[in-house]
Amino acid sequence: MTITSNQHQAGDLHFLKRLNRSAILEMVRRTPGMTRADIATRAQLTKATVGGGVQTLLKQGWLVEGELLKSSGGRPGRALHLNDHRHVLLGAEVSVHGLQVIACTLSGKTLHQRHIRMAPDAPDTTAEALAGLIREVIDHPELNERQLLGLGVALPGPIAPDRPLLHLAPNLGWRDVWFLDLLRAELPDLGGRWLLDNEAKAAAFGELYFRTDKTPESLLYVSASTGIGSGIVGGGHWPLVTRGTHGLAGEIGHTVLQPGGLYCHCGNRGCAETLVSGWALRAALGVGEEEDLVDTLLHRLQEPEVAMALKRAGEALGTLLLNLHHTLDPAEIVLGGSLTRLGTPLLTPALEYFTANQNRLLGTTQQRPLRIIDDSTFTAARGAAAEVLANTIHATA
Amino acid sequence: MTITSNQHQAGDLHFLKRLNRSAILEMVRRTPGMTRADIATRAQLTKATVGGGVQTLLKQGWLVEGELLKSSGGRPGRALHLNDHRHVLLGAEVSVHGLQVIACTLSGKTLHQRHIRMAPDAPDTTAEALAGLIREVIDHPELNERQLLGLGVALPGPIAPDRPLLHLAPNLGWRDVWFLDLLRAELPDLGGRWLLDNEAKAAAFGELYFRTDKTPESLLYVSASTGIGSGIVGGGHWPLVTRGTHGLAGEIGHTVLQPGGLYCHCGNRGCAETLVSGWALRAALGVGEEEDLVDTLLHRLQEPEVAMALKRAGEALGTLLLNLHHTLDPAEIVLGGSLTRLGTPLLTPALEYFTANQNRLLGTTQQRPLRIIDDSTFTAARGAAAEVLANTIHATA
DNA sequence: CAGGGTAAGTAAAAAGATTGAACATACCAC
């Protein structure tokens, strides 16, 4: 994302006009079908101002007028919608399992998506392969005539908060990679904004941003895959991802759940990843790198050793969720990553522990909304695309 | 705090003017001695706009002109400073050990402070006692003629994020208390803004806000006392405290550090508080409620049992710090609370574990700034006062 | 089915904020 707002905000009249236009656009995006009058009420602006702003946005092709709403006593309002046919967003992800590319509209509707399985490879080779996949997606007829707003790329590791640099991706074997530069060399003519983000942070952002019903005020995404990561997004006006000073926020795989426990590849002992992660399960159950971990385990569920390992991992996952819940208190939790495909053997212990303990503090009975994404293949890529849109609206509109 | 920013920001010309005035005021607050020209450059406004804004702020008594700076080739600029003599901020804290009240200037300079030791009591009785203490502080000659901007109150428990309601303070035995209402009944004529916040969140805010040298972009405050709490504050423009949907963010005392460990009073097992907290140390070492825990332990340091208990607690604290570091990646960490008075027997194991493991992920050698407050008696009260100022500037200026 | 009532959206004048350009001020170096 990298929305620059270090300094204290001050602005001129142009800034104000942009601000108001962004507010209008964001409102219509979040609540499709709003009328000019609705917007004026909610934004505390006059009808005239909103009318003017809407006209510009219509002319620029961001909005379209929809049906006439039924009257509430007087002249009926005209519904406003995002123009979902003019633009396209691109999102991509490099994961341990392969490459994902998605093209979607402003409202997050998928136009086309591609996914290829691929073992981790060097950054430049990967960039070349990803560029090929991106080209294939762009050439799809669904994208015809649409204007590209940009490309977001998600990677499985911490990204510098102020520049598009991947610090480290242990499961890819990458370190200090300027991945967008490599990609730019392959796709010199691809326009729009480009940005790089961590996989879980992008996913978290997308899950919150592409929501038309009640948007939660904050959302935690936990990605359980080869490694464990998370992203927290929240904060009223423009959703903002917590990144931390070095982009390490959310690297929960190395929070300690078991002091003095097993050694982790990071060198410390008892990290969450030693208890619940793809690599820990492989190590514990002897699944080789050439096999698909989830498929293999799903076929070995009746082995007591496997069942027990998944149960233990599930409990650790539940503990991890509980700790995050107490540390961040998000309005909603979404659980994704390849390990969710393991289903109840892993998830039931996790959810049981979490639901049993989440309300210890206040003694309430309200359950925290927790959603599990069964197939999160394109979640991060979609989130990266969402970030492109948010950035564009913030800067342009 | 409760800065209302749920809706998408939009604004009129008044809003813009206020925004720019706030920006000017905040800049001068953070960097005393700035000239109008400096501000114009940094805020990307014209000299004329800044000049106008500064004049209003001078007339309103927020700013004062200072010395003439030395010329950099042309006419020397006039230094601007916060007017530290016109206003006063009040901060108060109800802790397990007693009551604290502080009066300070806009720059955070203490004018007067009072502290009385007191065992936990019922909310209304406590409000009465606190009101008495506040009256004493107000009557102090140092506060003569100063205009009161408001009162911030810090309590040791989660506060509702949208209204001044204390949900629960286990160590005071309070639940669902509208403490400001109780206090208002005792102090009907005390003017300005009143606000309520969690003790650790207020402390975190104050530690970041009342800083004139390089302000870190985010700060984590960990409060180790009878219970364990924390507050994280960050985010460029206006520092914002992470509160969570139910105000539970930062309630790290009940993150699980030892699955299957000791039972906690919350009902769960292995919570951080069972390993490092005032009440856990009392329970483990048989220190009665009538004794001061820290004083008692400082006299019993040579007992192997005590030394070992402090070492274990310290290691748990280190683990807690490490987990927070990996979850939130704050630019700076501040450790406070009554337990810091225990000194090296507790803190050395904590710091050793933290420094040894904080850079496992990236393999860097940079140490995260970590400051320990030896005497944090007034830290939370001061922070609550800081929140009053931030709120006032945000709304008024 | 005509007419009043109500609310949505638009147009033009008025109000208000920032900018731009010119000007006054103040120090320094030669």
Place this chain on the structure above:
DNA sequence: GTGGTATGTTCAATCTTTTTACTTACCCTG
């Protein structure tokens, strides 16, 4: 002392929002 440079102020110009009509459009009532 004079020229140079940068700070800070003044005032007309510019731009954006508001204010105040006014038009449009539907519903309900008689």
